[in-house]
Structures are given as C-alpha cells and as structure tokens.
Amino acid sequence: MASIWQYANPQKFMQSTTAVLPYLAVLTVAALATGLIWGFFFTPDDYKQGSTVKIIYLHVPAALMAINAWFMMLVASLIWFVRRHHVSALAAKAAAPIGMTMTLIALITGALWGQPMWGTYWAWDPRLTTFLILFLFYLGYIALWAAIESPDIAADLTSVLCMVGSVFALLSRYAVNFWNQGLHQGASLSLDKEENVADVFYLPLLVCIAGFVLLFITLVLLRTRTEIRARRLQALIARERMA
Numbered sequence: 001m002a003s004i005w006q007y008a009n010p011q012k013f014m015q016s017t018t019a020v021l022p023y024l025a026v027l028t029v030a031a032l033a034t035g036l037i038w039g040f041f042f043t044p045d046d047y048k049q050g051s052t053v054k055i056i057y058l059h060v061p062a063a064l065m066a067i068n069a070w071f072m073m074l075v076a077s078l079i080w081f082v083r084r085h086h087v088s089a090l091a092a093k094a095a096a097p098i099g100m101t102m103t104l105i106a107l108i109t110g111a112l113w114g115q116p117m118w119g120t121y122w123a124w125d126p127r128l129t130t131f132l133i134l135f136l137f138y139l140g141y142i143a144l145w146a147a148i149e150s151p152d153i154a155a156d157l158t159s160v161l162c163m164v165g166s167v168f169a170l171l172s173r174y175a176v177n178f179w180n181q182g183l184h185q186g187a188s189l190s191l192d193k194e195e196n197v198a199d200v201f202y203l204p205l206l207v208c209i210a211g212f213v214l215l216f217i218t219l220v221l222l223r224t225r226t227e228i229r230a231r232r233l234q235a236l237i238a239r240e241r242m243a
Contacts, residue, residue: 001147005083005085007087008052008079008083008085008087008088009087009136010086010088010228010231010232012088013087013224013228014225014228017224017225019219020221021218021222024214024217024218024221025218027214028211028214028218031207031208031210031211031214032208032211032215033211033213034207034211034212035057035204035205035206035207035208035209035210036057036058036208036211038203038204038207039054039056039057039201039204039205039207039208040054040057042204043200043201043204044117044200046201047060049116049117050116052113052116052117053201055109055112055113056201056205057204057205057208058105058109059105059106059109060205060208060209061205061208061209061211061212061213062102062103062105062106062109062212063102063106063110063131064209064212065099065102065212065213066099066102066103066105066131066214067134067169068105068132068216069095069096069098069099069102069216069236070099070134070137070138070162070165070166070169071166071169072091072092072095072164072220073092073095073099073141073162073168074163074169076091076092076095077089077090077092077155077158077159077162077163078159078163080092080152080155080159081156081159085152086151086155086231087224087228089151089159090224090227090228091220091224092155092158092159092233093145093155093158093227094220094223094224094226094227095216095220095223096138096141096142096145097142097223098216098219098220098223099138100135100138100139100142102212102216103134103138104135106131106180106226107128107131107132110128110131118154119243122241124178130168130171133168134165134168134169137161137164137165137168138165140161140165141158141161141162141165144157145158146189151231163225202210210222
C-alpha cells in the first residue's frame, strides 16, 4: 500500500503520468475509432429499431461513464477526507466536467433515441429523472469549487456534496430495478445472456465502452496535471505578494 500512496505526491504523479499518457492517448484513439466505425458502419439495422439502434454506441458508454465518473469522484473525495492528499481532491475536481459532459451526451442521445421509439424526446421516467438530477449535481459540484477561494475548504465541501450526489448516481444505475414502471428499457449489458443485446451489436459496443473508459482516464490525468500546475502557480503568486 505504501507504494500506491507515493503517487499522491504531485511530483511523482506528474512524472508517472508523463510517461503513461502517450500510450493511453494512442489506445484511446484506437479503441474509439475501431468501436465507432465498426458499430456505425459495419453492423446491420435492428429489425425493430432500424438504424436508431446504433445510438447505443454513444449512449450506453456515455451513460456508464457518467455514473462511474461520479463514483471515481466519491473515492477520490473519501481519500481526501481520510488521507488529506491534495492530488486526490484535484483528481475529483478534474473529473467533474468530464462526467458532466458524459451525462449530457447520455441525456441528448437518449432523447434522440426516445423520440422515434417512445414518440417523445423526454418522459419523467425514473432513470431519466435521476440522471437529470445527477447532471444538476455535477453542475453544483463544479459551481461550488468555483465559488470558494480556499482550496482546502472547497475540497471539503465538494466532498460532502459528492457523497450526497452518490445516492442519485446509484439510483440512476439501478432505477429500472428499483421501479418496475417506466419507459426505459433494462440494462443492455448483463450477466444474464438473455438481457444482452445481440452479439452483432454486443462486440462493437464492448470496444466502444473500452474506448470511453480510456478516454475518461486520459482526460482525468490531463486535467489533474493542469490542476496541479494551477495550484503551483497560485502558490508562487502568493509568495511573490508576501515578498
């Protein structure tokens, strides 16, 4: 465990991510290009949904990452509370705009899919509603960081907000299971083979999900590095003013 915590040191984090990021970027581009091209251009139309089914290659990965990004922020926030490692707090801050963007993509693509399938762009379905609330929590989290000057106080308050918002992240993941009513279909990916999409859609979908996961990791590392640099710059400016 001691070797893990060494990456909480900003200098060690910067050194290690400098070495890793080029490989992550290449893998991200390869996975996204392969999955999206395969899915959109080399899979057939669904016998019920037609070409509309192909929106799953954006909607499902974005929705998964929207929820898991919040849980990553929760873990980073808990580490901040327990260990007071600044890199963990900055990583949570860095992940928020990415998670918010993933949530927005999921909401928009869901609306585009819902109109031809349900006859409406929006319905107050349990999963859709909790997902919208999750989006609002992302906005509130980002706004809270921006509104507080003290970085440590901002990290403390946003960590509390992250814990509260985790309830809606959990609900948005399992809303279909908690409430039987609602228009939203069940999970596209499941341990139960009968609930999975057909293999012709399933395999490129897995590649797309891998691409979105790699994209999230890459962007979080890049944004965390930016946050560390910004923190260093603020410290230098403060020293200059004191001198």
